Amino acid sequence: MAQVTAHQHTEDDECCPGADCELMSREPAEDLAVVFKALADPTRVRLLHYLAESESGTTCACHLPGALGISQPTLSFHMRKLYDAGLVERDRRGRWVHYTIRPEALERVGSFLALPVRKSRDACC
Amino acid sequence: MAQVTAHQHTEDDECCPGADCELMSREPAEDLAVVFKALADPTRVRLLHYLAESESGTTCACHLPGALGISQPTLSFHMRKLYDAGLVERDRRGRWVHYTIRPEALERVGSFLALPVRKSRDACC
């Protein structure tokens, strides 16, 4: 287990901006991390970019192994990651599977990246 | 090596939106993935949030192990990830190290997440 006891500084120690700030709780942090994990691979970044450039954000999976230079099982592995993270929709059409980007999922994590940095004493602590 | 040969469809096959789209090249995809990897951990998400909530986006590292319930080496490991990804600045002040969030780095990846989905025939293919 981790050491949770506070450090020994006095209250007005000169070292320490940022003490006792509010902490994001675990669940939302884990939810965000799941999506960032799905984005944390260059192949998947390229896949999402490819989807976004396709008409209506949709493409047939059959193009993708050849376009990216990866095997078909590898593509399937990556698309499952994107699907599980909610970043793409899956649509079976006959023999083929079409994947469509979900911009609202991107916006959700994008809004986290717009973290407003507190400029002065309206900070939390 | 991967199979790069194209599939066998005829030109007007009904299956296939999204053929022959432009592909993001490797280097920018890898650069983006490096930053997403740095964000792909719930502990680091909470650290960035903590920094953002601190005054001027700066906090002293000494608070963080206790605040997050992690050991000091683990904190150091995570801060190095964030630093290597360019997401935070490091500032040694006497015995202490202050970390400051770099909003411009967040904006850079954030702009990727604003992927505009092509709605119609101005698509690339």
Added chain:
DNA sequence: AGGATACATCGACGCACATCGATGGTTGCG
């Protein structure tokens, strides 16, 4: 029914990650 095509899953392999205790390097103080 039988064959062919597209996609998913399985098993295996190598590599990277998250975590911690222990150790090393800097800085400040008495």
Added chain:
DNA sequence: CGCAACCATCGATGTGCGTCGATGTATCCT
């Protein structure tokens, strides 16, 4: 100088990821 505090790195360990070939599943065509 010597000690204490803060932080970084090292070594070890368990876990998860990315990749592929082989195999399974679903669909279409003849």
